Amino acid sequence: MPGPLLAAAGGGPLARTIRAKLTEALQPTHLEVRDDSPRHGGPPGAETHFGVLVVSGRFAGLPLLQRHRLVHEALRAELAGPLHALQVIARTPQQWESDPHAPPAPPCLGGSKREQRRRDREEEEAAPGQQ
């Protein structure tokens, strides 16, 4: 289930900062900023895990690594601070036009207590009694 897409003027302070910085750095033709924090065990409004979809002509001719580095550079301060995780999708306008779909938000497969309990339950159901 995708996380909430943040409207241009919406979202918490970090979401707005991310949006502003990416806009300034990359002049995207399309930009989506998604706050995945609640899905990683954080409380609502935690603003720790984000996903960004950036469509920009600046990515033309650049391999994925370089594209992601551009995004990281724009968010350097945030990544050194509260931004704990960042999913990045970086496409050129042509790529976005031929495939205007963003992959779904990554599920939290982490070791949060809630997830661990769920996994333990699943494993018990699959193979009761096994270690």
Added chain:
Amino acid sequence: MRRKLSGGSSRRAPMGGRCGCGAMRAAVRTGWRIGAAAALRGQAGRPFSQAAGESGGAEGGGGSGSREAVERLVREHPVVVFMKGSPAQPLCGFSNAVVQILRLHGVEDYRAHDVLQDPDLRQGIKNYSNWPTIPQVYLNGEFVGGCDILLQMHQNGDLVEELKKLGIRSALLDAEKDQEKK
């Protein structure tokens, strides 16, 4: 496969392990060894720059996070992954995605280093690649990217090609062959 592949990569947890990965508890339970990196700890080496608030685990400073130490690790094997947790028990969804993708391609023989076990390495690997997040994938000693990039490489066929260059035949090629027969 039970779990869905995902994109994204995660940084070190802020104080208190706020990423919710339950890292400390699971790390104790798993006791995952980090092999060569563990052997390098405690060696006399110039202290590596540490982020404020990140206490190095090693008594001597940043030995296992030094450029030389990391260089040795990434060259250890054609496929080297720095992740949270282990391939048997990843402790983060993004690290798990890397493990799952490699598994899909039949790559089970690779070096995996659990950065949760070694704060020096955790910072050192980020400095080495100038990349802020974990997991990090190295092919033939070269940084390839994190989970997002590996996923895209998997989806567009690039990963099969890169593995081929390393002399690794992706299992997906055989899977395709079987499909064609049917």
